[in-house]
Amino acid sequence: xxxxxxxxxxxxxxxxxxxxxxxxxxxxxxxxxxxxxxxxxxxxxxxxxxxxxxxxxxxxxxxxxxxxxxxxxxxxxxxxxxxxxxxxxxxxxxxxxxxxxxxxxxxxxxxxxxxxxxxxxxxxxxxxxxxxxxx
Amino acid sequence: xxxxxxxxxxxxxxxxxxxxxxxxxxxxxxxxxxxxxxxxxxxxxxxxxxxxxxxxxxxxxxxxxxxxxxxxxxxxxxxxxxxxxxxxxxxxxxxxxxxxxxxxxxxxxxxxxxxxxxxxxxxxxxxxxxxxxxx
DNA sequence: TAAAACTATAAAGCTACTATAAGGTCAATA
DNA sequence: TATTGACCTTATAGTAGCTTTATAGTTTTA
Ligand SMILES: [Zn+2]
Ligand SMILES: [Zn+2]
Ligand SMILES: [Zn+2]
Ligand SMILES: [Zn+2]
Numbered sequence: 062x063x064x065x066x067x068x069x070x071x072x073x074x075x076x077x078x079x080x081x082x083x084x085x086x087x088x089x090x091x092x093x094x095x096x097x098x099x100x101x102x103x104x105x106x107x108x109x110x111x112x113x114x115x116x117x118x119x120x121x122x123x124x125x126x127x128x129x130x131x132x133x134x135x136x137x138x139x140x141x142x143x144x145x146x147x148x149x150x151x152x153x154x155x156x157x158x159x160x161x162x163x164x165x166x167x168x169x170x171x172x173x174x175x176x177x178x179x180x181x182x183x184x185x186x187x188x189x190x191x192x193x194x195x196x
Numbered sequence: 197x198x199x200x201x202x203x204x205x206x207x208x209x210x211x212x213x214x215x216x217x218x219x220x221x222x223x224x225x226x227x228x229x230x231x232x233x234x235x236x237x238x239x240x241x242x243x244x245x246x247x248x249x250x251x252x253x254x255x256x257x258x259x260x261x262x263x264x265x266x267x268x269x270x271x272x273x274x275x276x277x278x279x280x281x282x283x284x285x286x287x288x289x290x291x292x293x294x295x296x297x298x299x300x301x302x303x304x305x306x307x308x309x310x311x312x313x314x315x316x317x318x319x320x321x322x323x324x325x326x327x328x329x330x331x
Numbered sequence: 332t333a334a335a336a337c338t339a340t341a342a343a344g345c346t347a348c349t350a351t352a353a354g355g356t357c358a359a360t361a
Numbered sequence: 362t363a364t365t366g367a368c369c370t371t372a373t374a375g376t377a378g379c380t381t382t383a384t385a386g387t388t389t390t391a
Contacts, residue, residue, distance in 0.1 A: 160291060178272060179273045257377095
């Protein structure tokens with residue numbers, strides 16, 4: 062299987078596959094005589110794993126960590142679970158921060174209607190005066 | 197006022213100030229004979245404005261846009277209000293996406309306890325098998 | 332006077348790709 | 362046979378918003 066086929070199979074661009082290889086997330090495949098990469102089914106599984114992790118918002122570093130656990134299958138999986146717990150709390154704190162931000166933005170938006178000049182814009186005034194609620 | 201004092205006043209690093217100048221967000225200040233930048237109060241206000249915008253999650257491009265409106269104070273402020281509306285909807289869609297992600301992560305987390313080997317980890321199995329709910 | 336603290340520029344690093352450039356390989360076609 | 366087109370290769374730069382590093386000159390302080 063060449064790189065283009067693998068890319069289409071998993072739904073990724075070819076450059077992304079080379080990038081993962083370069084980052085050490087995908088093992089370097091064999092090459093044909095002409096230098097073309099040749100992939101096996103295992104590479105497909107590895108790449109799909111990476112992509113599903115990315116969809117879950119895991120960083121490449123976190124994925125690398127998960128892969129290192131997979132290489133040691135008889136260890137307890139405590140670290141895997143902890144990694145996910147950490148990630149969940151990251152996501153939750155992002156949500157909290159964005160919700161606070163939304164509140165600020167909505168209240169700022171309420172300080173202006175559409176019938177003013179820039180000079181009198183309640184939004185610009187609100188930002189300039191710095192009367193923003195601290196989070 | 198030199199760059200270090202301005203930085204301390206606004207709570208920014210000196211490099212950040214130079215960066216904003218380079219990006220065209222802060223007007224280039226006068227220089228002393230030795231080349232040191234000399235800032236006025238206006239620069240302080242401008243920098244504080246940028247920082248408050250950043251706290252509100254506005255991009256440098258959005259800030260630049262706001263500044264261009266400020267340069268034309270007798271235009272109607274419709275564009276300012278629209279910019280904020282757009283930004284609010286960006287933030288809201290981020291929140292929605294993250295909440296969906298959190299759900300997925302929590303359900304994945306529930307598929308494992310702490311007393312397994314990596315081989316049998318419900319989380320790694322869940323990711324590998326790809327039985328993830330589509331968003 | 333010499334060290335500490337400050338300033339300057341330029342360039343690289345961070346994340347996770349994406350895009351571009353310049354070129355080699357291969358099968359099918361005119 | 363020449364050439365088109367689709368595919369592959371590497372290397373390099375761009376994205377956002379800084380932060381870090383390197384190297385060097387200046388001012389302040391001990
Ligand atoms: Zn994470
Ligand atoms: Zn307005
Ligand atoms: Zn925005
Ligand atoms: Zn587990």
